[in-house]
Amino acid sequence: MFTLSTRRWLPVALHLRRFTASIPPSPLESLNKEQIIHNKLTERFAPSQLQILDVSGGCGTFFAITIASEAFKGMPMVKQHQLVTRTIKEEIEEIHGLQIKTSIQ
């Protein structure tokens, strides 16, 4: 029982710690948001590079997303951004704002 629950929660806990390091007074909610965005983008684009930075300066709801994926190949930048924002549409509605940088490599 104990082993099972540790195995289940340890990866999550490690993730939380990694995110906590960059955001001092981190509300749990924003951590989740960051992670949800991370998961959704990973699933959708299989990115070769993905960085989600909290650049809100405190409120925890402004993200700078840098993403590189083969999925953007041959697309104008507007389309690339729209693919990203459509994927995280629900999350965007709850945050203050975001910056996006897309690339192929």
Next chain:
Amino acid sequence: MLRTALRSSLFRPAVLGANRVFAARFLSQEARAQIQNAVSSSPVVLFMKGTPSHPECGFSRAAIQVLQLQEVPEEKLKTYNVLVDPELRSGIKEFSDWPTIPQLYVNGEFVGGCDILLSMHQSGELETFLENSNIIPKVEGEAVPVSASV
């Protein structure tokens, strides 16, 4: 003007059936037509927070500064302050399929938001684009990227 028109049309209850697609898109055809008028009301249209002389957001400030650096003539530029018009603020996001402000339209076509505008400006692409769109006069010679290492 736009505000009133949008208010009356945006929040109409959705009609099921033939109109379901539009209902799901939230923006009614009437509101869409109003925004369509706005985006083509001038060769260059910027939806921003605040006004060119008093931008109320760093990203809108950056966008208007880039347009000024490119010497987009005032008579070809029209800006809409979304902060005084909540319906336009949400409507334009839906219309452009773009979740953030500022948003730039040139000759009725969506160009992008602040990130795209800045990166086009830095690469020199924006100057070429504005020239080809007959917004600014063509300068002889190749476009020179704005950013340079020191």
